[in-house]
Amino acid sequence: MKPSLRPSLPLLLAAAVMLSLAMGLRQSLGLFMAPATRDLGIAVAEFTFAIAVQNLGWGLLQPFAGAAASRWGFRPVLLAGVLSYLAGLAVMALAQGGFSLLVGAGLLIGIGLACTGSGMALAVAARPVPAALRSSALGIVSAAGSVGALLAAPIGQVLAEGWGWRAGVWGFLLLGLAMIPAAWIAGRVDRVPIPALAPGESPRMAVALGRAMSHTPFLVMAGAYFVCGLQLVFLTTHLPSYLALCEQDPMLSAKALGMIGGFNVLGSLFFGWAGGRWNKGALLGGIYLVRSLVLGLYFAWAPTEASTMVFAAIMGFLWLGVAPLVSGLVVEMFGLRFQAMIQGLAFMSHQFGSFLGAFGGGVLFDLNGDYVLAWKLGVGMGLVAGAVQVAYALRGAAPPAAERPAAA
Template structure:
């Protein structure tokens, strides 16, 4: 039977997908601004806050695998609806939680589950299925750039909401705002897919076993682990690091916004280059560049200027791994199980995120400094650069199905 379902237009997919990622990632990138207001008012340690955000990242990674399975099987639309509702409930619960346990359940588990259903793995599954392979890496770069623009747009807004309304009310406003994902999800309702004659179908178990037996998949997961460690440690702890150095909260807000602004360009450039250059070399260059940028940031005396320069450089490299890594997964394994396989790779990212954000708070409470974690981030950057170089980019060889 031939496939006759008409795909969604590229403009529709990119517009709705980009706006959803702008909201979901934009809100997420501002969580570091809540660390000091919440811990100071509640009398909690930084480790308490960090543990909740670490749980959020781990929840996002684990549940992201299952969200990807559902999106591949049922379409992204239903997953996005569930994710939007969970996001709103999680943000409201984060504002109203009186104890560390409830805070960890809402800011951690609920919001992590919500992000699993409203961010890259789900959106990239739609892009992979609806946009031709020759434009796929570019389109993923556009979606990732939207997430970066969300950071540039939302972080200053979140900072102003906290300053003007207080941190409780600011979170409730965001809970209402994130429900805009619901109408946008209607733009990503995919047509029913019809199996093409002779097309080799895999079960979920077959796809998972194939991926985990392929060494390059493990290398991509390990590299993404480093990405998560670095970006979440910086995103959550850099505002407090800068305040400890005597800089104003505005410097922290502007630096996070600059990261988002420059990552708009970085992710777009990375996605575009992924259509022309070896993706493994692009990833190695990004990770090595991060290691150099962090090293120089620690050597140079801290000032608003040095912070803004670092934010611009690290921002260009921030999420530029995302379109390249996901395009590689699609290139190697195809798009039939793309959301799920992207979810597994992202699980590696989120394990790294868990360790980065939790270790930042743990070592700060033990030593009074973030220095050790900065050094770990540098070493991991070099490690990730090296392990991405052996990745094999060709489509995996599969036996042809036997026709009756």
């Protein structure tokens, strides 16, 4: 019988809705940086430090969230994450200074993302689908998960311009309420049985962790993922400020973020499909190389509305396409049993890069008054990371022998 995604569609749809809102709201928080810093009387670096803490907390807690889901099930972890996310938005909307902004936009939303973001959503999506369709299913969930930015960015900008940045954050909280039923339904994945242990595979988390940390292809992938996080969070956090510095229309940043979200859909679908046919590691490295070249070309000249929208479209296509590739590589290397935890380790590296992209960009801006050094460093690191990822992938390194049967 030909494998089908139909039996798993409710779980995939719920995971996509949860991911869409979690990522869409988070990616649009940069819209509030300029008005919030003026209103609260804080420096740009204080706002970006809160976003940096959010990304760092997300990354540090992701492996623990994955381990908790392996031990106690996905549903309680997903629901706890949604509640933390909503609490973070409420604290942010009520913030009276840098500390409360740090707690809300930083710590609480970071905890929420560790339990509801791409690592957990794609781990949910990977379990109930046939192996032959897994890469495509991961691409579909990533694609559907991109719709949130299309919705959140324009709504946040309109509310902020009409009634202030706090109204925009409250609007985000109302949108975020839809994550509660989505997380509940996605939690039904706990009923799906995990494949039996492969010969030589251990049921112990510590053994799986040790294998991951000593497997060179995984470490190369995680290192390149660091630079991926640096580039993407630099953009989501600082692009609105950069466009304002260049005296562009304030709505242009919202349009650009929305364009990124729209082309995320196409990129996720394409790379999910491509990952089932070609070398996932080489595709990842190619994304990093092309993305870095596009970043350099865009920032080398003064932005216009046309160049910004073209840039956003290309970056969107190359944005979340990494997610199905990374998830698929982790399953190929280590199987499904501890996928959420091991994928969380890779994502921890990504979020260290995100911390540097958000906070480092803010520090360099405060020191220099522009983003020139920040974007040049991001481009250079991306080119190196992409070249190393491609070179290592083309060596044809195989997954650990004990794990290969488990992935099937």
